[in-house]
Amino acid sequence: MYGGGQVFDSSSVNNELLKDEDPQKLAEFEARIERGEKIEPNDWMPKLYRKQLVRMIEQHGHSEIIGALPEGTWITRAPGFKRKLALMAKVQDEVGHAQLLYGAAETLGKSREQMIEDLITGKSKYSNIFNYPTFTWADSCFISWLVDAGAIVNQLANARGSYGPYCRALDRICAEESFHLKYGHHCVIHLATGTPKQREMMQEAVNRWWAPMMHFFGPSDKMSTHTQILTKWKVKMATNDECRQQFLDMYVPKIWELGLTIPDENLKKNKETGEWEFTEPDWEEFKRVINGDGPCNKERLAVRRTAEERGAWVRRALTAKTKGEEYVAPLA
Amino acid sequence: MILTEDRILEMLKEVKDPEIPVISLVDLGVITGIEINDGHVTVNMTPTFIGCPAMDYMKQDVVDVLSKNGIENHTVNLNLKTTWSSDLISEAGKKALKKFGLAPPPVHNNVIEDLDIIEHAECPNCDSINTTLKSPFGPTLCRSLHHCNNCGEAFESFKPI
Ligand SMILES: [Fe+2]
Numbered sequence: 001m002y003g004g005g006q007v008f009d010s011s012s013v014n015n016e017l018l019k020d021e022d023p024q025k026l027a028e029f030e031a032r033i034e035r036g037e038k039i040e041p042n043d044w045m046p047k048l049y050r051k052q053l054v055r056m057i058e059q060h061g062h063s064e065i066i067g068a069l070p071e072g073t074w075i076t077r078a079p080g081f082k083r084k085l086a087l088m089a090k091v092q093d094e095v096g097h098a099q100l101l102y103g104a105a106e107t108l109g110k111s112r113e114q115m116i117e118d119l120i121t122g123k124s125k126y127s128n129i130f131n132y133p134t135f136t137w138a139d140s141c142f143i144s145w146l147v148d149a150g151a152i153v154n155q156l157a158n159a160r161g162s163y164g165p166y167c168r169a170l171d172r173i174c175a176e177e178s179f180h181l182k183y184g185h186h187c188v189i190h191l192a193t194g195t196p197k198q199r200e201m202m203q204e205a206v207n208r209w210w211a212p213m214m215h216f217f218g219p220s221d222k223m224s225t226h227t228q229i230l231t232k233w234k235v236k237m238a239t240n241d242e243c244r245q246q247f248l249d250m251y252v253p254k255i256w257e258l259g260l261t262i263p264d265e266n267l268k269k270n271k272e273t274g275e276w277e278f279t280e281p282d283w284e285e286f287k288r289v290i291n292g293d294g295p296c297n298k299e300r301l302a303v304r305r306t307a308e309e310r311g312a313w314v315r316r317a318l319t320a321k322t323k324g325e326e327y328v329a330p331l332a
Numbered sequence: 333m334i335l336t337e338d339r340i341l342e343m344l345k346e347v348k349d350p351e352i353p354v355i356s357l358v359d360l361g362v363i364t365g366i367e368i369n370d371g372h373v374t375v376n377m378t379p380t381f382i383g384c385p386a387m388d389y390m391k392q393d394v395v396d397v398l399s400k401n402g403i404e405n406h407t408v409n410l411n412l413k414t415t416w417s418s419d420l421i422s423e424a425g426k427k428a429l430k431k432f433g434l435a436p437p438p439v440h441n442n443v444i445e446d447l448d449i450i451e452h453a454e455c456p457n458c459d460s461i462n463t464t465l466k467s468p469f470g471p472t473l474c475r476s477l478h479h480c481n482n483c484g485e486a487f488e489s490f491k492p493i
Pocket residue numbers: 001064093094097173177
């Protein structure tokens with residue numbers, strides 16, 4: 001899972017960084033991207049490219065790791081053994097994605113420790129949607145199906161980008177996300193076609209999560225200044241609005257098909273333009289939550305911080321040099 | 333058309349691992365037996381680990397492929413009598429894994445002498461063996477995470493189990 005919007009806070013694109021780049025190297029770099037070549041860790045790259053990629057991949061990693069929390073709390077309460085097994089595996093996948101992504105970001109020179117430090121001090125962001133609570137099992141089902149669906153839209157776009165290690169990690173991640181989507185869809189179908197109480201529970205979850213879901217893809221393109229250079233360098237592969245439209249086009253019919261309603265009376269597809277029309281999401285709320293004042297921001301970071309502190313002795317023990325005793329990685 | 337084991341295996345190559353879509357259940361070694369008796373087809377499947385949450389999905393996919401090929405008279409069994417081993421992955425399967433960025437597991441013939449075996453993985457991107465283990469666990473228990481000191485790739489490896 002992952003949300004693309006906040007990653008491209010365009011104020012972070014500091015073109016000043018470009019000034020002292022060697023023009024010839026820059027031209028060669030751009031020509032390679034133009035030809036569709038991938039940039040690899042040992043290749044020359046502009047400082048701005050490196051900086052933006054680290055930021056993007058790192059925030060993607062944080063979103064995976066924080067995204068595991070709202071669903072993770074439902075493992076012990078999952079309805080039945082099969083759901084429990086599947087959810088456990090899904091949550092483990094998400095944490096694994098974070099590991100893969102931290103690994104990909106490390107290839108650009110930022111250490112994992114620094115990334116985790118920046119997450120728990122609030123310096124780096126993660127997807128806004130995980131700052132909302134999962135009150136019921138249906139909330140967890142909504143995430144597994146639709147938040148993962150949104151993530152796939154974003155990730156499939158990014159997988160066509162220019163940085164080799166990130167693209168290759170995304171190919172593998174997307175394969176797993178598709179399975180999450182299938183699992184989530186089954187969970188939602190089960191509730192939406194169940195007893196009146198189950199249907200009501202699912203509908204309430206859709207009502208609660210619709211606004212955060214619309215926020216998920218980030219502010220409207222009208223509101224953000226151009227990030228042309230990132231498009232040219234194939235760092236940003238699709239705009240927020242393109243991703244949102246694609247998501248609506250693929251999933252609104254599937255939600256309606258299940259007899260569920262979406263809490264936006266203006267939501268409809270314009271037959272002439274082929275575009276979806278909807279009530280403009282509340283971007284003030286989005287900003288407020290991103291800046292730390294959402295229902296669960298403090299809780300999410302506190303959980304991560306506690307995990308970090310409680311695990312500190314293990315990391316110390318692993319790296320400590322004991323005489324004659326070397327650490328052997330466990331097989332399973 | 334006469335039903336043979338080979339023909340059914342060929343059909344089942346269409347069923348891919350739900351999380352690694354480049355490898356079929358046949359190449360992964362999850363299809364552990366096919367019996368044909370008077371036109372009745374029995375397919376035995378052994379999950380890579382017990383309690384695999386994807387088993388029901390895979391079973392359904394197998395049923396769908398059999399039906400699609402006109403084999404209505406079938407049974408798909410979960411076979412827990414034998415355990416799956418990474419040695420069951422075919423050569424073609426290993427190649428596909430490598431291409432997907434997953435270092436394939438070394439053959440172990442059920443004897444794992446060096447516990448540090450997972451510390452040595454070959455980079456699927458540049459074939460270098462100058463790699464470092466980053467984490468003994470990845471998205472699933474059966475994979476570990478590595479860094480290639482040669483090309484810089486962050487990659488996963490399928491553990492020998
Ligand atoms: Fe994920």
